[in-house]
Amino acid sequence: MTVAERDLELTGRPDEALPAHANGPDSFAWWGMVWLILTEAALFATLLVSYWYLRFRAGPTWPPDGIDKPELALPLVMSAILWSSSLPVHLADRAVRRGRQRGLRFGLLAGWILGATFLTLQFAVEYPQVLEEFTPRTNAYGSLFFTLTGLHGAHVLVGLGVSAWVQVRAWRGAFDERRHVSVQNFTMYWHFVDVVWLFVLSTIYLAPHV
Amino acid sequence: MVSYAERLEAVWHEGTGLAGFVGTVDHKRIGLRYLYTGFVFFVIAGIEAGLLRMQLAAPDLEVLSPQAYNELFSMHGVTMMFLFATPVLSGFGNYFVPLMIGARDMAFPRLNAFGYWVFLAAGVFLNSAFLAGQAPDAGWFNYLPLANAEFTPSLAIDFYALSLIFLGVSTTAGAINFLVTILKLRAPGMTLNRIPIFVWGEVAFALTVVFALPALTVAAVLLELERKFGFHFYDIAGGGDPVLWQHLFWFFGHPEVYLIVLPALGLVSAIIPTFSRRPMIGYTYIVLAELAIFVISFGVWVHHMFAVGLPTIAMGFISAASFLVVVPSGTQIFAWLATMVSGRLVLSTAMWFVLGFLVLFVIGGLTGAMFSAVPFDQATTDSYFVVAHFHYVLVGGAVFPMFAGLYHWGPKMLGRRLDERLGKISFWLMFVGFNLTFFPMHVAGLLGQPRRTYTYHAGLGWELPNLLSTVGGAVFGIGILVTFVNWFRAKSRGAPAGDDPWGGETLEWATSSPPPEYNFETVPTIRSREPMWFQPELRGGAQSPEEGGRPLADGHATLSTTIGDAEPRAVVHMPHASPWPLFLTLAMTVAFTGVLFSSWGVAVVGAIASVAATMGWLWPRGETQET
Numbered sequence: 001m002t003v004a005e006r007d008l009e010l011t012g013r014p015d016e017a018l019p020a021h022a023n024g025p026d027s028f029a030w031w032g033m034v035w036l037i038l039t040e041a042a043l044f045a046t047l048l049v050s051y052w053y054l055r056f057r058a059g060p061t062w063p064p065d066g067i068d069k070p071e072l073a074l075p076l077v078m079s080a081i082l083w084s085s086s087l088p089v090h091l092a093d094r095a096v097r098r099g100r101q102r103g104l105r106f107g108l109l110a111g112w113i114l115g116a117t118f119l120t121l122q123f124a125v126e127y128p129q130v131l132e133e134f135t136p137r138t139n140a141y142g143s144l145f146f147t148l149t150g151l152h153g154a155h156v157l158v159g160l161g162v163s164a165w166v167q168v169r170a171w172r173g174a175f176d177e178r179r180h181v182s183v184q185n186f187t188m189y190w191h192f193v194d195v196v197w198l199f200v201l202s203t204i205y206l207a208p209h210v
Numbered sequence: 211m212v213s214y215a216e217r218l219e220a221v222w223h224e225g226t227g228l229a230g231f232v233g234t235v236d237h238k239r240i241g242l243r244y245l246y247t248g249f250v251f252f253v254i255a256g257i258e259a260g261l262l263r264m265q266l267a268a269p270d271l272e273v274l275s276p277q278a279y280n281e282l283f284s285m286h287g288v289t290m291m292f293l294f295a296t297p298v299l300s301g302f303g304n305y306f307v308p309l310m311i312g313a314r315d316m317a318f319p320r321l322n323a324f325g326y327w328v329f330l331a332a333g334v335f336l337n338s339a340f341l342a343g344q345a346p347d348a349g350w351f352n353y354l355p356l357a358n359a360e361f362t363p364s365l366a367i368d369f370y371a372l373s374l375i376f377l378g379v380s381t382t383a384g385a386i387n388f389l390v391t392i393l394k395l396r397a398p399g400m401t402l403n404r405i406p407i408f409v410w411g412e413v414a415f416a417l418t419v420v421f422a423l424p425a426l427t428v429a430a431v432l433l434e435l436e437r438k439f440g441f442h443f444y445d446i447a448g449g450g451d452p453v454l455w456q457h458l459f460w461f462f463g464h465p466e467v468y469l470i471v472l473p474a475l476g477l478v479s480a481i482i483p484t485f486s487r488r489p490m491i492g493y494t495y496i497v498l499a500e501l502a503i504f505v506i507s508f509g510v511w512v513h514h515m516f517a518v519g520l521p522t523i524a525m526g527f528i529s530a531a532s533f534l535v536v537v538p539s540g541t542q543i544f545a546w547l548a549t550m551v552s553g554r555l556v557l558s559t560a561m562w563f564v565l566g567f568l569v570l571f572v573i574g575g576l577t578g579a580m581f582s583a584v585p586f587d588q589a590t591t592d593s594y595f596v597v598a599h600f601h602y603v604l605v606g607g608a609v610f611p612m613f614a615g616l617y618h619w620g621p622k623m624l625g626r627r628l629d630e631r632l633g634k635i636s637f638w639l640m641f642v643g644f645n646l647t648f649f650p651m652h653v654a655g656l657l658g659q660p661r662r663t664y665t666y667h668a669g670l671g672w673e674l675p676n677l678l679s680t681v682g683g684a685v686f687g688i689g690i691l692v693t694f695v696n697w698f699r700a701k702s703r704g705a706p707a708g709d710d711p712w713g714g715e716t717l718e719w720a721t722s723s724p725p726p727e728y729n730f731e732t733v734p735t736i737r738s739r740e741p742m743w744f745q746p747e748l749r750g751g752a753q754s755p756e757e758g759g760r761p762l763a764d765g766h767a768t769l770s771t772t773i774g775d776a777e778p779r780a781v782v783h784m785p786h787a788s789p790w791p792l793f794l795t796l797a798m799t800v801a802f803t804g805v806l807f808s809s810w811g812v813a814v815v816g817a818i819a820s821v822a823a824t825m826g827w828l829w830p831r832g833e834t835q836e837t
Contacts, residue, residue, distance in 0.1 A: 009781040011769075012214075012732070012761035022770050022780035028317040028390050035386040035420060043424035046461070050428065050454060054443070057451050064449055136441050140449030143441035147432070161821075165828070174830065 007178050021179045033185040037192045040155075044196050047151065048203055051144045062208055063141045067134050070145075074129075075205045078121050079197065082156075085114035086194050093187040096170075099177035105170050108183075111190065112163045119156050122149065145204060152200050155193045162186050214731045214752070217763040222314075222727040224787045233787035235319030236727055237304050240326050242623060244301030247330055248294050249694075254337065255289035256690070258282045260683060263647075267680040269668040279664035280347035281366075285340075287350030288370065291466065292377055293333045295608055299473040300325075300384050302615050303412045305623060307388060309718035309725060310406045312397025312734050314768040315784055317390040320827065321383050324791035328380035331799045336373035339366060346370035349662060351459050351514075352433075354444040354452035359437045365806060368437060371430040372802050378427045379798075385419035388412050395768060396776045397717070398758070399736035406716045407496055411476020414500045415469045418507060422465035429458035438808060453518060460511035468507040470604060472500055474611040475542060478564050481618050482546050484714045485561040486553025489740050492545035499538035506535050516587040525584050532582035539575055543568065558712070559633030563614035566641045570606025574599060577652070592662070595655025601648045613640070613693060620697065621711045625723045626704030632696040639689025646682025650675035709749070715740035721751035732759025733769050736776075790827035797823045 003010060008017035024030055055062055063069065088110035095103025127146075136146040166186050169175065175183055224230045234240065262282055265273040274282065304322065308315055316322045339345040344364040348357040357367045392413055396405065433455070435441040442448025444455050483490045490496065512520060512528040546568065555561070577599040581587045590596060613636075620628045654675040659666060666672050710719040719742050721730050730751045735758025738744035745753075753759030760769065762781060770780040801816025803809075 009767075010764065011778070011781065012763055013755045013758070016760075018769075018778055019780040020783075022782055025773075026770050026779045028394055028770065028782060031390040031394060032318060032321075032386055035389050039382055039386070039420045039424060042421045043428060046425045046428045046458065050432070050443070050458065053454055053457065054449065054451060058449055136435075136439065140442040143435065143443055143448075143450075147435065147441070165825075169830070 023179065023181045024184060027181045029181050029185055030188075033188050037188065040192065041196075044151070044199065047148055048199055051148060051203055054140050054144065058140070065134075065139055065141070067138075067141060069208045070205045071129070072205060072209070074121065074126055075201060078118050078126070079201055081114050081121070082118040082197055083194055085111045085118070086191055088114070089187050089190050093180075093183055096175050096180040096183050097177055101170070101173070101175075104175060104183065105167065108163055108167045108170060108186075112160060112167065115156055115160050115163070115190075119153060119160070122153050148200055148204055152193070152196060155196070159186075159190050159193050162189065214761040214763045215726070218728040218731065218761070219726065221766045224727065229789070230787060232792055233323075233789045235315070235323050235785060235787050237308050237316045237319065237322060238623075238725065238727075240322050241301045241303075241305030243326050244297050244304055244329070247326075247333070248298035248301055251289050251293035251333060252298070255286050255294060256687060258286040258289070260687060262286065263680040263683040265664060266666075266676050268677065269666055269673060271665060274664065276664045277347065280349075280662075281340075281345040283662055284346045284349050284352075284370075285337075288336065288346065288374075289333075290604075291350060291470070292374065293329075293336070295470040295604065296381060296466075297329055298612055299415065299470065299477075299608070300381075302477065302612070302619070303388060303415070303473060304384075306619065306718055307391060307409055307412055308395065309622075309721065309729055310409055310716050311392065311395060311400055312717050312730060312736065313391065313395035314729050314733070314762075316387050317395055318383075318387050320785050320788050320791050321387055323788075324794060325380045325384040325387065327792050327795035328383070328798070329377060331795050332373045332377035332380065335376060335799065335802060336369055339369035342369075344369065351463060352455075354433075354455045357433065357455075358444060368434065368806050371433050371437075372806055375427055375430050375434075376798065376802050378423055378430075381419055382423055385416035385423075388416040389420070392416075393773045394770050396771055397734050397736050398760075398769065398771055398776055398778045400771075400776045402774055403494070404736060404739045405497075407479035407490065407493065407500075408473075408476040408716075410497045410500055411473040411479070414472040414476075414504045417501075417504050418465045418469040418472065422462045422469070422508070424462075425458050426462035426466075429455055429462070432458075434805070438805070453515075456515050456518065457511070460514040461508075464511045464514065465504075465507040467600075467604070468503055471607045472503060474567075474608040475500065477611040477615045477618075478546065478567060479542075480716065481560050481564050481614055482549050483553075483740070484618070484712050485556040485558055485564075486549050487556065487713075488549065488553035489715070489743075490545065491548040491552065492541070493739065496542050496545050499541040502538040503535065506531060506538070510535065513581060513587065516584050517591045529582050529584050533579065536575065536579055543572065558617065559628070559630050559637060560614045560618035562634060562637045563610050563617065566637060567606060567610035567614065570602050570610060570644065574602030574604075574606050578603060590655060592660055593655035594651040594659045594661055597661050598648050598651035598655060601651075605644060605648070610640075613637075616693065616697065618712070619718075620700065621704075621707030622718055622723045622725075624697075624701050624704065625707055626700045627707050627711060628696050628700040628704060632692055632699075636689050636692035636696060639685055639692060641689075643682050643684070643686030643689050647679050647686055648682070650678040650682075654679075709751075710742070713742075715743045717741055717748070720748045725751075732761045734759050788827065790823060794820060794823035794827060 003017050007020050009020035010017050058064055088107040092104045092107025092111065095107060134142040136143045163186060166182050169182065224234055224236060261274060262279065265271055265279060304316065342365060344366045346366045346369055348362060348367060352367065352370060355361055392409055432443040436443050443450045444452045479490060479496060509531040510528055512524060513532045516525055581599065617628055617633050654672050657671050659672045707723045709722055717734070732753050732755065734748055734753040741748055747753050747757045755761065762768070765783055766786065767781045767783050769778050770782045771778050797816055797819035801813050801820060804813030804816050
C-alpha cells in the first residue's frame, strides 16, 4: 500500500509519515468541543445557582404566590424520552468508528426523533399548560422556570440542528472509520445536554416537592 | 529542487486585495488588528479620563454636566476593561503564542478571525451609544436597581448589557482557541515543563474566561429579560433581589481583573530572562503561582461587597482568601527579583517598563492586601483610595507590561527597531505622570473624597491632590503619545531589526521579523526550555529534517501533538482565508441591533441570517479534514 492509501502523510523528515486525519483527542475540534461544554456547564451552573439564591431569599413557601407545585408526570415522561435518545446516538458514534454506515445513519435519526419528541412535548404540551397558571412575568419563580427550561430547550434545538447537519453529511458518505470527528463532537454535545437536564429536572421539578 | 520556503509560500499566501483583507486567518495579522483596535479604544477611554480629570481639577467646575460625567466614567471603565485591556493582551497572545510554541497558526484560524470581528462589532455597538445620546451611565458594574427599566428607562443600559453579551462570544471563542492551541499545537519536544511562561499566562487567562465569563453573560441576559420583557430577577417586588446582580457581576468581575493581569505577568516573565541574560529562576513556582491565582480568583468576589451587609462568616472566608492571593503574587515577584539580581541586567526600554511595573504592582498589591481586611474596606469603600488602588494594579500591573511588550516585540512585529531613547523618555514621562495622577488619590480618598461624584466644594482639603492628579494625567498622556509616535516612526523608518535583536531565548526569535505567513520553514523539534540559547541550529527558522525539523511542505498543515509530552500524532490541514466569519459577525450585529431597539422583526432576520452564515462557514469544501 502507498502512504496515501494508508491515510498517512509524509512530514518531510526522513522516512516519517503521520496520520493525515485526526479523530478524538488527536483532533483540534474534539478539544474545542470539550472546552465549549465546560464553559456551557459553567453557564448552566451559574443560572442554577441564581435559582437557588432567589429561592432561599424567598422564604419558606416555594413556589410563592399560591402557585401549585410543578406537575411531575409529564416531565418524567419527557426525561425518559430525552435520556433514551442518548443510546442510539452513542451506538451511531460506535458504528462509525467501525465504518458501519447504516448504524451511523439510523442511530442519529433515532436520536433526532426522540429529541424532537421531547422538544414538542415541552413547547406544545407543557408550556401551554403551565402558562395558564403563571407566566415569566408573574414573579421570579415564573421567570426562573421559563428561563432555565427555555435555555435547556434552546440547547436541544441547537442539538437537533447540528444533528440534521451531521445526518445530511452522513447520508452523503462524509464519514468513515478514519474521519468522524463531527460525529464524535455531536455525540459529546448531545450527552452533555442530556446530563444538564438531570440538574434542571432536579432543581425545577423535583426540589419543590421535597 | 524547490526550497521549502517557496513551496510553503505557495500554499500559505493569502493574497492581497480585499479578499485577503476581509478573509485573513493569519494569527499575526489578526493579532496586530487586536493590538491596533485595542489601542484605539485605549485612546478613546483615555480622552474620557482626561475630561473627567479636567472637571475635577478644581472645586465647583462646570466642564461637564453631572449626566455627562456619569456617562464618561461609566464608558471609561467599560472601555478600558473590556475593549482595551483584554483585547490587547489577546492581541499579544494571538501574535506570539503560535510563534513561541512552534506552530503555524492557531488551532481554529477562522474562529480567530471571527473573534476579532465580533470584538470590533461589539466595541462599535457600545460606543455608538454616544451617537444615540444614551451612553451607559450606571458605572462599569452597573448596579441594580439604578440600572433597571424604572430608574434608567433609556437605551443606555441596553447598550451596555447587549454589547457585553455580544463581546462575550468573542472572548470565549478566543479563550477556547488559546487552550486548544496550547494543548495540541506545540512543536514536538515542547513538554509541559518547557512551555514559555508567557504561554502559561495565556492558559491561566483562558481558563479564567471559560469558567468566569458565563456569570457575566447570565447576569446581562437576566437583566435584559427583566428590562425588555418584564421578567423578575432583580426587583424585590417580583420576588427578585438586586444583590443577585452583585454576586453574579463580581463572581465574574474579580476573575476579570486577574484575567487582565495574568497574561501581563506572563509578558513580564517573557522579558526578564532575555534582559537578565539567564534562564528564569523558579520556573515551576511561577507557573504554579499563575495557576493558583486562577483558582483563588474564584473565591474572592465578595470582597467587592463588604459594605453590602452580608453574613460575617461569609466575609471572613472571603477575607482570608483575599489575603491568600498575596502568596502566589509574591512568589512571582521574588522569582523575578532573583533572576534579575543573579543575571546581568540589560536596561533596555522594555526592561525599564518591567521595573516600573514591579514598583507599581507592589504598591497596588499593598493597598490590595489592606482591602482584604473587612473593617478597612468598609471605611474606604467607594472612596478615591479604591480608585488609586485599582489603577495601580491595572495600569501598573497590565498597561506597563503591555508597553514593555510593545518595545520587546515591536521589532518582531514591525521588522524594525523602535527608538530606545524616545522609549526611555516615554517611560519616565509615563512613570512620573502615573504616580502624580494616582498617588494623590490615596490621600484624597483617606480624606473622604467619594468616587463617581462630579464635583466637590472648596475647603475639604481635596484641592491639591485633585489638581496634582489632573496635571499628572496630562503628563501620563504625553508619555503614552511619545510611544505611539515612536511606533509609527519605527514603522516607516526604524533600523532593520534582524531576526533576533535582543538575543531572546524563546522560539519567536528563530524566524524572520516579521515572520512569514507559515511562521517557520520547518516545525522544529524542541530539546530545551530556552531553545534559542541551547539549540543553535534553530536560527533562521529552518531546523533541518536531519536535526528534527518537519517541513510539512506538501500542504497547508501543522502538527497535532500530545498534551503532556508533545509527541507528534497527526498532520492537520488548516483552513484557508474565508469571508464567512465577517458575514456571521454582521448578521449577529443586525440581530443585536434589533434586540436593542425592540424591533423583533429585525432581530429575527438577524438570527436567521446568523444561522445561514454559520452554514456557509461550515459548508464542506474538501480542503480541510475538519469532518
